[in-house]
Amino acid sequence: xxxxKYHTLTILMIFILILSATVNDSLAQNQEEFSTDDVxxxxxxxxxxxxxxxxxxxxxxxxxxVTNASEVIDDSTIDAVIISxxxxxxxxxxxxxxxxxxxxxxxxxQLLVYDATTTDIxxxxxxxxxxxxxxxxxxxxASAVKDINGKFITGGILISKDASVDDPKIDLTQDVxxxxxxxxxxxxxxxxxxxxxxxxxxDYVGTLINNWDLCNGxxxxxxxxxxxxxxxxxxxxxSDSYSFWEARIKQQTIGGFSACExxxxxxxxLRTRADPNFLLYDYGPTTTNPEFTDTxxxxxxxxxxxxxxxxxxxxxxxxxxxxxxxxxxxxxxADYSQxxxxxxFGYDINxxxxxxxxxxxxxxxxxxxxxxxxxxxxxxNTYWREPPxxxxxxxxxxxxxxxxxxxxxxxx
Numbered sequence: 001x002x003x004x005k006y007h008t009l010t011i012l013m014i015f016i017l018i019l020s021a022t023v024n025d026s027l028a029q030n031q032e033e034f035s036t037d038d039v040x041x042x043x044x045x046x047x048x049x050x051x052x053x054x055x056x057x058x059x060x061x062x063x064x065x066v067t068n069a070s071e072v073i074d075d076s077t078i079d080a081v082i083i084s085x086x087x088x089x090x091x092x093x094x095x096x097x098x099x100x101x102x103x104x105x106x107x108x109x110q111l112l113v114y115d116a117t118t119t120d121i122x123x124x125x126x127x128x129x130x131x132x133x134x135x136x137x138x139x140x141x142a143s144a145v146k147d148i149n150g151k152f153i154t155g156g157i158l159i160s161k162d163a164s165v166d167d168p169k170i171d172l173t174q175d176v177x178x179x180x181x182x183x184x185x186x187x188x189x190x191x192x193x194x195x196x197x198x199x200x201x202x203d204y205v206g207t208l209i210n211n212w213d214l215c216n217g218x219x220x221x222x223x224x225x226x227x228x229x230x231x232x233x234x235x236x237x238x239s240d241s242y243s244f245w246e247a248r249i250k251q252q253t254i255g256g257f258s259a260c261e262x263x264x265x266x267x268x269x270l271r272t273r274a275d276p277n278f279l280l281y282d283y284g285p286t287t288t289n290p291e292f293t294d295t296x297x298x299x300x301x302x303x304x305x306x307x308x309x310x311x312x313x314x315x316x317x318x319x320x321x322x323x324x325x326x327x328x329x330x331x332x333x334a335d336y337s338q339x340x341x342x343x344x345f346g347y348d349i350n351x352x353x354x355x356x357x358x359x360x361x362x363x364x365x366x367x368x369x370x371x372x373x374x375x376x377x378x379x380x381n382t383y384w385r386e387p388p389x390x391x392x393x394x395x396x397x398x399x400x401x402x403x404x405x406x407x408x409x410x411x412x
Contacts, residue, residue, distance in 0.1 A: 039180045041080045041112070042066050050084035051114055054172040058082065069100035073107045080110035080143075080180045085120065088113050092124045101125055110145040110183055112176065118142045118154045118206065130154045132206040132230075133373075133402040141176060145183065147190035153183055155207035175211060200302075200313045202231040202246065205374075205403045214382070214395055215260035221384040221393060222256040222265055230374060230403040233302060233313055242308065244281065245374040245403065246300055246315055246365045249274060251345075256384065257355035266354035268392050269383040271329075271344040276366035277375035280332060280339030281307055283364045288328045289321075296321050300365040308367060319361045323351030326360075340377075349385055373404035 041058050045067045048056050058064060072078050081104055091097040102125060104111050113121060118131045121144045129144060129152040141157040157179050186204075207229045214221040226249065233244040251272060256265030274283070284298030301315040329342040341364045347354040368374050378399040383392040 039079045044083040047084040069103040082112040085116040113142045116142045130205040158210040200311045205230045220260035223254040223259045225252040248363045251360045255355040265384045265386045268385040271381040273342040273379040274364045275340035275377040279367040281365040281367045283341035323348045323353040373402040375402045
């Protein structure tokens with residue numbers, strides 16, 4: 001059968017439309033298969049009575065209690081399993097539990113352990129994995145999972161010890177759900193991307209999340225939430241004496257005007273310090289700008305020939321400054337230190353960032369001597385104001401976070 005050129009063109013267009021529709025249907029199906037709208041967290045059966053009610057309540061749904069790993073591994077709808085520290089500890093001598101918990105981590109199921117740290121997970125399961133530690137009185141929900149490429153994703157959620165259990169306004173359950181959702185995204189990204197291990201790259205180490213509620217009932221100041229994610233530069237061939245690490249610090253403030261009951265408080269100033277235990281290599285933002293500008297830029301990558309780095313490795317981002325100004329107080333040659341980064345963020349007291357949610361994202365790069373963890377000393381100073389009164393209320397806290405690989409080595 002012969003066709004004229006117009007018939008041929010018509011048939012070709014129809015074929016392209018059918019092919020396009022097929023591809024779009026396939027993409028839509030893949031998008032439907034991956035969704036973070038709903039995450040499914042199940043509870044280890046023996047731990048229902050050991051968890052605070054806000055976490056034990058996760059067991060109230062359908063098929064939300066499990067007794068062994070085989071119930072979870074082949075179920076694509078389950079994202080995470082939460083256990084108590086007692087179960088984790090008993091796995092040291094209980095070979096069945098030990099094997100089950102390993103299977104969960106190895107098969108992209110997030111293991112969450114209440115009132116524990118990533119060091120505890122590494123120790124009791126004999127895992128050499130990225131570990132995060134912090135000096136704080138807050139409760140920690142620690143997590144560990146391997147992505148499809150066999151790399152660990154670990155982290156901890158830090159929450160006020162009393163509030164996490166007793167305060168009805170603190171949604172501990174939602175905090176855990178948010179964390180699982182974030183890690184689910186990372187697992188998905190890892191399944192879509194591969195890294196050339198021989199090329200310079202940043203290797204994710206771990207995340208620490210700190211939730212600081214200053215509402216204290218009605219009329220409170222507000223909230224401060226922080227996420228610190230650390231990465232290590234690879235390959236390590238540039239030096240036998242040290243390695244390079246970077247931390248992206250997400251600082252979220254929420255004024256009492258929107259976060260607390262019957263409150264008119266707003267955040268007036270946030271002043272924070274990031275002081276590494278060794279050399280401060282770079283930090284950002286570096287611009288002192290008392291005016292309310294649009295954005296702040298952060299560039300903390302490595303530059304060949306600069307302070308010991310032998311290759312270039314980019315790391316940069318930006319964040320909005322609308323209604324907020326930033327002043328740089330950093331010092332590369334601070335007393336008793338090899339430099340610290342410090343910023344103050346001033347808020348227009350009548351602006352939306354002062355009353356509602358605002359996110360700033362400074363960061364640092366540090367050169368750490370071999371054998372040591374990457375430690376960041378964090379000084380958090382918050383100043384809150386209740387118009388029409390002209391004076392501020394001052395609340396501060398200090399945290400120390402450590403990131404390193406391995407559980408059983410002598411990390412100094």
